Amino acid sequence: MSDVQRFDYAGTGLEDSVPQAPWELVSRWVREAQEAADERADVYEPSAMAVATVDRTGLPDVRTVLLRFLDPRGPGFVTSRHSQKAAQISDTHLIAATLTWAPLFRAIRFRGVAQQIESDITDEYWGGRPWGSRISAWASRQSHPVASRQVMEDTVRDLAQRYPDMGNPDDVPVPPDWVGYRIHPQEVEFWAGRPDRLHDRIRYAAASPADLDDAAAWSTTRLQP
Numbered sequence: 001m002s003d004v005q006r007f008d009y010a011g012t013g014l015e016d017s018v019p020q021a022p023w024e025l026v027s028r029w030v031r032e033a034q035e036a037a038d039e040r041a042d043v044y045e046p047s048a049m050a051v052a053t054v055d056r057t058g059l060p061d062v063r064t065v066l067l068r069f070l071d072p073r074g075p076g077f078v079t080s081r082h083s084q085k086a087a088q089i090s091d092t093h094l095i096a097a098t099l100t101w102a103p104l105f106r107a108i109r110f111r112g113v114a115q116q117i118e119s120d121i122t123d124e125y126w127g128g129r130p131w132g133s134r135i136s137a138w139a140s141r142q143s144h145p146v147a148s149r150q151v152m153e154d155t156v157r158d159l160a161q162r163y164p165d166m167g168n169p170d171d172v173p174v175p176p177d178w179v180g181y182r183i184h185p186q187e188v189e190f191w192a193g194r195p196d197r198l199h200d201r202i203r204y205a206a207a208s209p210a211d212l213d214d215a216a217a218w219s220t221t222r223l224q225p
C-alpha cells in the first residue's frame with residue numbers, strides 16, 4: 001500500500017456554528033449525496049450504509065445494507081429475521097452505522113440501539129420492490145448455508161410459478177421473515193474531509209437514544225481529526 005495514491009480532500013467544512021440537533025445536517029447530507037449520484041458518475045450507491053452489530057460474546061460484525069428509510073427517529077434498512085445481523089440485534093440491541101461518500105469528502109456515523117420498524121412501513125416498501133427481488137427474498141434463508149447455487153435457482157423457479165409476475169405490488173406476499181430496523185441514535189458524528197488532512201469532525205451526543213430533531217437532547221463537540 002506504500003504506492004497508494006494520495007490526494008487532498010476539498011470537502012465543505014463544518015463551521016463551529018452547527019444546528020442544535022443533527023436532523024437538519026443528516027437529511028441535507030443524505031439528500032445532497034443522492035442528488036450528486038444523479039449528476040456525477042463517481043458518486044454511486046449513495047444509500048450504501050455499513051451497519052455494525054455485536055454478538056452475545058461481544059464480537060462485532062459489519063456488513064453493507066441500503067438506507068431505505070430516513071426520518072427523525074433514525075436511518076433504517078430492510079433485511080431478514082433469519083440473518084446473522086437480526087440474531088445479533090435480538091441478542092444485544094446494539095448497532096452502529098456509517099454512510100460514507102468519499103467523492104464528496106463526507107461521512108456520517110451513528111451509534112445507538114436497533115428498533116424494529118413498524119410492519120405497515122416495511123410492508124408498503126415490499127410492494128414497491130421489483131418482482132424478481134421479492135421472489136429472491138422468499139427463496140433465501142439469509143445467512144444460512146446452502147448446498148449449491150443450483151438449489152437456490154430451483155427454489156426461485158418454483159416460487160416464480162407459485163407467485164407469477166402480474167405487474168402488481170401484491171403478486172408476491174410479504175414473507176414472514178421480512179423485517180426493517182432503524183438505528184435510534186445516541187451519537188451522530190459528521191466528518192468533512194479538508195485540505196492537508198485537517199478535517200472537521202462534529203459529534204452530537206445525547207444522554208440516551210433520542211430523535212434526531214429533538215433540540216433539547218443533543219450537545220455538540222468538535223473533535224480533532
Ligand SMILES: Cc1cc2nc3c(=O)[nH]c(=O)nc-3n(C[C@H](O)[C@H](O)[C@H](O)COP(=O)(O)O)c2cc1C
Pocket residue numbers: 045048061062063064065066067077078079080083084085086142143
Ligand atoms: C451494496 C450492498 C447493498 C446491500 N443491501 C442489503 C440490504 O439492504 N439488506 C440486507 O439484508 N443485505 C444487504 N446486502 C447484503 C449484506 O451486506 C449481507 O451480506 C447480508 O445482509 C447478510 O449479512 P449478515 O449475515 O451479517 O446478517 C447488501 C450488500 C451490498 C454490497
